[in-house]
Every structure is written in structure tokens, then in C-alpha cells.
Amino acid sequence: MGNYKMAHTMIRVLDLERSLVFYKEALGFEEVKRRDEPTYEFTLVFLGDGNPNGHQLELTYNYGQEVPYDLGTAYxxxxxxxxxxxxxxxxxxxxxxxxxxxxxxxxxxxxxxxxxxxxxxxxxxxxxx
CATH class of the missing domain: 3.10.180.10 (2,3-Dihydroxybiphenyl 1,2-Dioxygenase, domain 1)
Structure with a gap:
């Protein structure tokens, strides 16, 4: 069996810039890396808490999403x-x-x-x- 470590948790966001401001101002998270995929119409932004090997939060922004996501009852x-x-x-x-x-x-x-x-x-x- 391998040595597993948590890598990231992904959430979908409606307004990427608004979410980036929130996570920076509210929690002090900083952008670690960004991946723009215009062909597939999404942008991924990974946020970290300053620990270079720590768990990250991935914000997924899907182009063209106009209505808020349904968070469901499992989250x-x-x-x-x-x-x-x-x-x-x-x-x-x-x-x-x-x-x-x-x-x-x-x-x-x-x-x-x-x-x-x-x-x-x-x-x-x-x-x-």
C-alpha cells in the first residue's frame, strides 16, 4: 500500500475574482498556481496557507456558468x-x-x-x- 497524503480539495466558484478576494482577506490564503484551459473552458486556481507541502484549496471556475452552484445535501x-x-x-x-x-x-x-x-x-x- 502506498504512502498517501492529502493534496487538495476542489470547489466550484461562480465568480473567481470575488472568491480569490474572500479567501485572501478572510483566511490569508495565497495563490500557489493557476491553470487556464480555454479549450476546455475552465480555470483552476490553487490556494495555500503558506505551507509549501500542505493541503491546498482548488477553486474551479467554469466559463459561462451564470447561476450559483447547488451545493447539495452531502457537502x-x-x-x-x-x-x-x-x-x-x-x-x-x-x-x-x-x-x-x-x-x-x-x-x-x-x-x-x-x-x-x-x-x-x-x-x-x-x-x-
């Missing part, structure tokens, strides 16, 4: 870790991303996570590292 959310949950929440609140109230799953009552939503409706869980 759950993306999850990212942050060192300072409270500062992250305050930043997302100030930028108008409408974060949910932080919640915790453990019995100590300490908030552990909250959610924001990207421009296409994908939920993103922000988790205390």
Missing part, C-alpha cells in the same frame, strides 16, 4: 485552524463576514470554533488550534 464544510480564535472572530465580524457565535464541544465551556460562509455559500469552520 458539509471546510475547516481551518487558527491560533487566536477570538481575534479571528473579531476580524471576521469587522469585515462583515457574519461569523456565527463561537461555540465549544468540551465541558469546559471554552469556545472552540465558529463558522463563516464564502461568496458561493460554502461553510468554513474556524477552529482553535
Amino acid at each position: 458539509g464544510h471546510l475547516a481551518v485552524l487558527v491560533d487566536d480564535l477570538e481575534a479571528s472572530w473579531a476580524d471576521h465580524e469587522a469585515k462583515g463576514y457574519q461569523p456565527t457565535q463561537p461555540k465549544g464541544l468540551s465541558g469546559d465551556g471554552k469556545p472552540r470554533y465558529y463558522f463563516i460562509t464564502d461568496p458561493d455559500g460554502y461553510k468554513i469552520e474556524i477552529i482553535r488550534n
Whole structure:
């Protein structure tokens, strides 16, 4: 059996530039590589969190898509870790991303996570590292 590692997760986006702005401003992700395929009418943009060997988020933009994608009932959310949950929440609140109230799953009552939503409706869980 091979030594498997996560490579990327792909999501389809309606407006590539709007999504790039969101992921850069909200999460600090940076473009790692881009692949334009005009013959097949799509552009792929891979975003990373600064770890050159880490998991990436692939944004797929299909030319001519005019209506938002149906996210379906099987999709759950993306999850990212942050060192300072409270500062992250305050930043997302100030930028108008409408974060949910932080919640915790453990019995100590300490908030552990909250959610924001990207421009296409994908939920993103922000988790205390």
C-alpha cells in the first residue's frame, strides 16, 4: 500500500475574482498556481496557507456558468485552524463576514470554533488550534 497524503480539495466558484478576494482577506490564503484551459473552458486556481507541502484549496471556475452552484445535501464544510480564535472572530465580524457565535464541544465551556460562509455559500469552520 502506498504512502498517501492529502493534496487538495476542489470547489466550484461562480465568480473567481470575488472568491480569490474572500479567501485572501478572510483566511490569508495565497495563490500557489493557476491553470487556464480555454479549450476546455475552465480555470483552476490553487490556494495555500503558506505551507509549501500542505493541503491546498482548488477553486474551479467554469466559463459561462451564470447561476450559483447547488451545493447539495452531502457537502458539509471546510475547516481551518487558527491560533487566536477570538481575534479571528473579531476580524471576521469587522469585515462583515457574519461569523456565527463561537461555540465549544468540551465541558469546559471554552469556545472552540465558529463558522463563516464564502461568496458561493460554502461553510468554513474556524477552529482553535
